[in-house]
Amino acid sequence: MPVVTISSDSYRWGREIAVRAATALGYDCVDREILKAVADRYGVSESDLHKALDESPSPFGISSHNHVKYLAYIEEATLALLLKDNVVCHGLAAHLYVRGVSHALKIRILADPHKLAGEISSGRMPSFKKVSTLLKRREKFRRRWSLAAYRIDETDPSTHDMVISLTQIEPDEAVRTIAETARYRKFKPMTYSIKCLKDKALAGIVRVVLLDQFPDVRVQVDGSSVVVQTKALEREKHRRTEVIKELVGDIPGVTAVEVKIIPDIFREATESFR
């Protein structure tokens, strides 16, 4: 059966629909409860993981390096759960990293703007103009966050399989629609889509292993073959390749590692001026 990812402009409404859809389908619901275990496993604070999902990197908040690292931890843990199948996933940005997996049904829930504005402004009901400004600002923020984190604009409807507006569709109707769509044949797991998801899961593990030493690392997986790309100076090339091959070669399921070193032109330029 497929994996259903639910994202929303409102955590509360996204979660509500996700829990109810999971019940209707008889699936497990995976949400931010997993962050405690992820934090324990990697020795980071749970609140930092929440921040990575909600905030963009900034000089006064979470650093870019930690942002990438925390999201990689979450992605690795979430993909491992999605491999188990029969899962509704919410609140972990999975819609942004299961792209290309044909049995992942990506749903976007748009909350009723007035209810959402009420939530944001702690129950006070602002004017229509204020609501509109507030929501535009939030949408702009989420666009920036998703582009920075995954180079995908999550506010673009074309990145989802289905967008449901709770202004027009009641939550019960939304749940029924999701459950019915998830049963479409086209969303059934197949050999190709399962391989896509496994490749992503293994790539996630490899990234987590390498990120501390190689923050700019990019990983591609095809079955058990891994291609790692990172930047380095010419003189570092050999050593880095060796280190990466050693680290990745130890990961279960990996049989071949190729390392592509891209010349780090900025560092080369800096060094040449010294």
Next chain:
Amino acid sequence: MKQQIRLLLLDDEPIVGKRLAPALAKIGVETESFTDPEAALQQIGEKDFDIVVTDIRMDKMDGLEVLRRVLQKSPRTKVIVITGYATLEIAREALAKGAFDFIAKPFKPNDLRNIVARAARALGYKVKENPVDSSSAHGDPET
């Protein structure tokens, strides 16, 4: 229950049929290989096949059209789609149109053998144990 599983394999690259037919024979599957979609469809019209494996991108005909025609003639036939140009959209379309499974090239003969065995079991056949589940570990070449 008859035990000979009849499979038609259609791929415009002759090497695919040459490599896969012996691999499928190991689990008791009798394979007829074709490189020309029209000739394959003519054979499908004349003879019943349990399983059809078809490439998607071929010069004369799209594999999804082959899928449609096979299921029109024999809804019980399991159609497995293979392609070197797999995308989410094509994969979903193939499944929506009734494909039993979809696999991207390159793959190991053992991968297809497993899918064919699953398809045959779904049709009620008893399938021979896959003799080379360990073959991938011994460098089973990709197709």
